[in-house]
Amino acid sequence: MEPILEASNIVKFLGAGEAEVKVLKGVNLELMPGELTLLMGPSGSGKTTLLSILGCILTPSEGTLRIGPHTATGLKAEGLADLRRKHVGFVFQSYNLVPTLTATENVMLALDLRGTKLSDAPALAAEALRKVGLSHRAHAYPSKLSGGEKQRVAIARSLAGSPSVILADEPTAALDGENGRAVMALLSEVAKDKGRGILVVTHDHRTLSYADRLIRIEDGKIVGRARRRARPGNGAAAA
């Protein structure tokens, strides 16, 4: 099976002159369709930098990034924005919902950015919210939603427009145990889509049971990879 995202020999320097730091030291990583991959590592190991590069927000100093048939190498800011708009969905630790828009409108905003027709957007947004079990909160503003509900709206927003890659940055960090498990279960469910790969950056060991694959990063290098047991309906091999 072809990887849906492939990062090869990614090197990233941050800072300049004497303050320059090599944050990533030749990272190779693949996301397979239909899989949820966990990226774990201590603080300062380069997780967020790697996530930013995989999400086409930062450009690598060296190495190549490919999402589906598209290569991100050499693209300028607007080209990268175009690539992530079309192919990458994000779930952030702090949800990052627009507080002045309702749940539906937050999802419609993502659809708008992805070029969905105005007439189609309300139905697609409603469908995305239904998938995350939030139809009854469709017209609520973020300030009226619980943390778990906000993160589910963020997941619905990331699903809008059906991107092939979803990158989640510590999605359970701000949630209690119950809501954290619900969010991971939802991401795990979303990952069953064979056309989509999900990478979750996390410190939270409670999330391990939802992963298909586990990647460990330390000091800018991948130091371990493991494939976990197959989930129901997923053909992945046991570790």
Added chain:
Amino acid sequence: MSSASGSNPAMAKPMPMARKLAYRNLFHDRMSLFVTLVGIVFSVVLVAVQCGLYLGSAARITAVLDHLDGDLWVVPVGTKSFDDPSLLPGREKYAVLSTPGVGTVDELVVSFALWKKLPRETGVRCATESGLCGSTASLLIGSDTHTNKSLPWDIIKGSIDDLSAPNAVAVDSSYFMELGVRELGDRAEVNHMQVTIRAVTKGIRSFTTLPYVFTTLQQARMMVGAAPDQSSYMMVRVAPGHNVADVRAALQDRLPDAEVISHQEFHDRSTNYWLFETGAGTALIAAAVLAVIVGVVVVAQTLYASTKEHLNEFATLRALGASAGFIRKVILWQAVLSAIMGYVMGILLSQVVIYAFKDSKLLIIMTFNLAWGLLVLTIAMCVLAAVSAIFKVVRIDPAVVFSR
């Protein structure tokens, strides 16, 4: 729905979500919106009043000319404006009438004159504010009231024909107090000649604040001591089928001691003299420009503050793939929405101000073109004010969303 991406074919379509986001951001912070609107309203009202005063001044400067329909004017050399009169040497009328292409000629005598107030009866105080008599300067305008019924206009008491009576004059009711008169039949002296008010106009005020005193051509000549063939200006109507430029050139050849100018030139010369050479118009325009600058600064500050407040959301939008164009549109929509709301409130308040001053000595004119111009100016002002906010947002690093 469309995206602002350069690569998105739907780019040219409307962007409802950009508009909605702009609207919601704007109304999210009511106090910030209030400050923005106060700045815009202040600016709109100030610019409207200053421009209205400018138009009112221009209208007053050319009010007499605008009620005359000559093609060409014969004026003394060096005439700066209609209200800057002197006398032509004399006998020009015959030279003008004998010029091919000339249809009709109307002579006008325009001159400064001393108006002496007289009490209505012996021992009675004058109808001035202090009750004292005395004299004041006025601008005497004499025209042939038999052939030219244009001067004066807006007569509310008496008629033009009443001016044919001996020593009859017409004055405006708004100058009654300054002239020491109250009604038809009141008497005064103009350059030591006794005159009687036979007609009263309403709303004919001069830019220089000197009261206009209308009378017949012959009486005006007597009052200013002009010869029977002397006048200040000659208004020429070109006969049908003749070219105005040709007639003008022929007249100028025959009248080397006078200037022959078009009606529009006389109009512009008068306006430019009073509005620009005296600096009066420049001051009005400068005040309007200052008002725009104040508006830009106030709107720029509040819009920048509002944008900074929503910086995390804009960074999220960038992270989600929003193009710089989409972000610019959100901020520009905020600016345009603010401009439209501020304009509507400002123009309504301006109308209240204009209504409040309608019976005062200040003439403030609001025209359709001025109202449209103000709308365009207000939107341009707010868009200009949005530039700093746009610079702030498009330079934001979307990677910051991961550190929050």
